[in-house]
Amino acid sequence: MIKALADRPWAINLVLLIGLFVAGIVSGLFGQVNLSPFEFGAALFGGADDPISIIVRELRLPRIFIGMLAGATLGYTGAALQGMLRNPLADPGVIGVSASAGLGAVSAIYLGISAVSALAVPLMAMGGALIATLILMLLAARDSSILTLILAGIGISSLATAGVSLVMNFAPNPMSLQDMILWMLGSLENRTFDDLLLAAPFILIGWAIMVGVGQGLNALSLGSETAHSLGINVKAVRWRVVLGTALSVGATVSVCGTVGFVGLVVPHFVRAIIGYEPRRLLLPSAISGALLMTLADIFTRLPVGHGQLKLGVVMAVIGAPLFIYIIFKTRGNMR
Amino acid sequence: MGIRYKKGRTANVWPWIAASLVGWGALVCAPAVAAEQSPGKSRGLVSIDFCADQYLLGLANKEEIQAVSFEASGPQSYYGGRAEGVATVKGSMEEILLMQPRFVLRTWRGGPRAKEIMARAGIPSFQAPYAIGIEDNIKSFTVVGERLGKADVAQVFVAENLARLVELRSLERSNLKAVYMTPSGFTAGRGTFVDDIIKLAGFDTIAEDAGINFWMSLPLEKLVMSPPDFVVATFFGDPDVHVSHWSGGRHSIYKQLMGDLPTIHVPSRYLSCGGAFAVDAAEYIRSEARALGLLSSEGVAGD
Numbered sequence: 001m002i003k004a005l006a007d008r009p010w011a012i013n014l015v016l017l018i019g020l021f022v023a024g025i026v027s028g029l030f031g032q033v034n035l036s037p038f039e040f041g042a043a044l045f046g047g048a049d050d051p052i053s054i055i056v057r058e059l060r061l062p063r064i065f066i067g068m069l070a071g072a073t074l075g076y077t078g079a080a081l082q083g084m085l086r087n088p089l090a091d092p093g094v095i096g097v098s099a100s101a102g103l104g105a106v107s108a109i110y111l112g113i114s115a116v117s118a119l120a121v122p123l124m125a126m127g128g129a130l131i132a133t134l135i136l137m138l139l140a141a142r143d144s145s146i147l148t149l150i151l152a153g154i155g156i157s158s159l160a161t162a163g164v165s166l167v168m169n170f171a172p173n174p175m176s177l178q179d180m181i182l183w184m185l186g187s188l189e190n191r192t193f194d195d196l197l198l199a200a201p202f203i204l205i206g207w208a209i210m211v212g213v214g215q216g217l218n219a220l221s222l223g224s225e226t227a228h229s230l231g232i233n234v235k236a237v238r239w240r241v242v243l244g245t246a247l248s249v250g251a252t253v254s255v256c257g258t259v260g261f262v263g264l265v266v267p268h269f270v271r272a273i274i275g276y277e278p279r280r281l282l283l284p285s286a287i288s289g290a291l292l293m294t295l296a297d298i299f300t301r302l303p304v305g306h307g308q309l310k311l312g313v314v315m316a317v318i319g320a321p322l323f324i325y326i327i328f329k330t331r332g333n334m335r
Numbered sequence: 336m337g338i339r340y341k342k343g344r345t346a347n348v349w350p351w352i353a354a355s356l357v358g359w360g361a362l363v364c365a366p367a368v369a370a371e372q373s374p375g376k377s378r379g380l381v382s383i384d385f386c387a388d389q390y391l392l393g394l395a396n397k398e399e400i401q402a403v404s405f406e407a408s409g410p411q412s413y414y415g416g417r418a419e420g421v422a423t424v425k426g427s428m429e430e431i432l433l434m435q436p437r438f439v440l441r442t443w444r445g446g447p448r449a450k451e452i453m454a455r456a457g458i459p460s461f462q463a464p465y466a467i468g469i470e471d472n473i474k475s476f477t478v479v480g481e482r483l484g485k486a487d488v489a490q491v492f493v494a495e496n497l498a499r500l501v502e503l504r505s506l507e508r509s510n511l512k513a514v515y516m517t518p519s520g521f522t523a524g525r526g527t528f529v530d531d532i533i534k535l536a537g538f539d540t541i542a543e544d545a546g547i548n549f550w551m552s553l554p555l556e557k558l559v560m561s562p563p564d565f566v567v568a569t570f571f572g573d574p575d576v577h578v579s580h581w582s583g584g585r586h587s588i589y590k591q592l593m594g595d596l597p598t599i600h601v602p603s604r605y606l607s608c609g610g611a612f613a614v615d616a617a618e619y620i621r622s623e624a625r626a627l628g629l630l631s632s633e634g635v636a637g638d
Contacts, residue, residue: 032545032556051559058588059556109581118580172575178519179583182552190520190555190586198580254581308551 009280012273016287020068023294027067028060031301062191067297068290069196070188070252071262073203075289076282077245078263079270080210083217083278084241087149088268088326092249093260093319095149096156097132101253103163104128106180110167122199126250132156133242150327186257186312188297199255206248209240214279217241221278259312261319262289268322380483381436383426384444385412386608390463390476391440392417393492394485401436404444410573411603413612428452438483442608469531469613473497476611499614500535503621508537511564511629514553515540516593518576520583522553528610533567535613536620537630555588565629566598567620573603599623 028040033055035043042048043056074092081090092098104124107113113120139152164184171177216237219227224234252259266288267281274280293311296318300309379401382391388407391400392414400421407418424430426444431453439453439460453460461482466475473496480489513533515523523529524540524547533540541547545557570576579585601623605616624630 032554033560054559054588055556059559059586105581109577109579112577114579114581115577116579121581176519176576178517178521179581182519182583187552189552190583190589192586194580194585194587 009274009284012284013287016284016291020287020291020294023291023298024064024068027064027294027298028056030298031055031060058192059190062193062196063188063297064294066191066196066199066255067188067293069200069203070256070259071290071293072286073206073248073252073289074259074262075266075292076207076210076286077241077249078289079267079278079281079285080213080217080241081245081263082267083281084220084238085149086221088271089149089153089264089323091261091264092129092245093258093262094157094264094323095132095136095153096158096160097129097136097245097249098253098258098260099157099160099164100132101125101129101250102184102258103160103167104250105254105257106164106167106183109179109183110171110176118194118198122202122251122254125254126202126247128160129250129253130243130246132160133246137238137242182310183257184312185310186259186315187300187310188256189300189308191255195255199251202251203248206244206246206251208244209247210244213237213240213244214282217278217282221276257312259293259315261315261323262292264326265315265319265322266292268326378435378437380438380440381424381431381434382407382440383424383431384442385409386442386611387440387444387463388418389413389608389611390479391483394476394480394483394488397421401434410575411607413604413607413615415604431458432456440479440483466609466611469500469528469535469610470497472528472608472610472613473500496614499618503535503537503614503617506537506621508539509624509630510539512539512541512544513565513567514558514563514592516553516566516568516584516589517570518578518582518584520552520586520589521550522547523550524548528613529567529569529606532606532610532613532616533620535617536624537617538565538620538624552583553589555586558592559588562592563596565624565627566593566596567601568593568598569601569606570603571600597627597629599627 025037025040028044029035029037033052035052035056039052040056043050043053044061046053077097078091081092081095082088084090089095102125104127105121107128108120108124113124135156136149136152139148139155164180168177168180171180216227216232216234219230219232220234220237222230227234227237267285270281270284270288274284296314297311299314300311302309380391380395380399381402382388382400382404384404385406388403389412391403392407397417397420402422402424403418404426405423406412407421407423408415412418424434426441428445428449431439435456436458439458440463441449441460442463442465445462450460450462461479463479464475466472473493476489477486477493480486480492483489515529515533524542524545526549530540530542541558541561541563544561545554547554571578584590599620601616601619605612605619621630
């Protein structure tokens, strides 16, 4: 069945989209208040202003849409970065792009710039992501070995983490500290359509920049010299991935905090079904990222202990073992 | 070629080494300079963290205080007004050893070897006990007062607060339910001193019904289904708290709750240090509730 699907990319995308739709519906049903499908439908399409309708329209829907948009971004950029760097470990979280975006967002909150303009947080998050991606490109573009990438990622992540620690160190009061810690843990709880409207344009611009890079990534998988000889503008492809990743991941982090490993886990599983061609990985990775994020968000609502599970924590629990597994599997190539 | 490369690299390192040495020099000298410039009186009392400040400022005379922590005059400090003009410290042991105070009071800052280090320098110190619950927090002033040589002042403070506590508990209770809200979107549930304070004020909280335990994000879905009767809010007016679109409490439902429901803004200084000033906080909530018509003039539930 999987083999049959692998030959039909549209079929895989269709199956994933159906899965995403079902997951979206399930996500709408469960939470602090559990709803039946009938109640959910009535609240969604009825014009009433009762509590159930407010919960569905103002709490659940923004959460579902933001989760899908963020998951798609992280899945797509993970696949694009892996293609560009020819490395299965490239993920916005692992290589420090998400942490750098988080540093930008946290700095905006700490410095009080977020109170001046609502755009300050996404803009500074995107700035952080852009700087991290550029550094990564400088460090790893010429030498795309796994070891170089991991070391570059560790360096960028450490720098960003150090910056966040510094900001937290000087937090003026417990409230600011709580804001920052929550940001770093990643969450989709209590998000609004305003958040979606602020982040979505940047995410969509990021996606638009990366549309059509698949052919270039395919050529790059043969090496940059071969890609050149095939008439691919390697520089342009790299810049488009860098800019697109910075914009979309930065905006994603600004709206749902630092959620790692989606871009690592998703292309890894998609690759197992449809093979190693970078271009074919992009769209299914985006849909799978949205699906994974939605499922993980449902998981955060399960009653576990006395507290609340955060999305970033759930994804780390899923992604970190896989990260170690991939390192284990590819350790022979680490040079 | 290789040797020349190495030589070049070594030469380039010197500016970095020089800059590092200057930086380290500045860091090493900073505490000493700070201590020399400090206008503190010699051999006085010193507190090195926020909660120790409250004990010291509450019990000692200003003339006896050599220094308090840098947090003592902040908006969240109950005795912030008394800290004005008093020298401040960051709480490092180097700073304290240079100051040679008569006595050092601390709760959490200083590190595990603080007592030993200060004892070796002949500086007596005391770490105030960690108290849980309103009564224990009030009574902790007795222990600290004895160590500061202020047992009589502490006794008056504790007796007065315990009497007011008993009086608060004897007042008739309302069956109105409150929710606690902060700018970061966090609330206090069962097992927190804020929940205890609201109950001490004579009200119930939504913590039980909404399953809120300890400190957690406000469960907005549950609030929509069973709205509380009023809001108790803190930190919103503090000058160092930035409330923006990206604050935890940015959701429209959150804002709507605060807009539609009667809201009591409790000054954050009443909630400093785990409930030491719980009686003041509860009395404040009660008096504001009366002003908002949530309590009748006799103090009975107004619903």
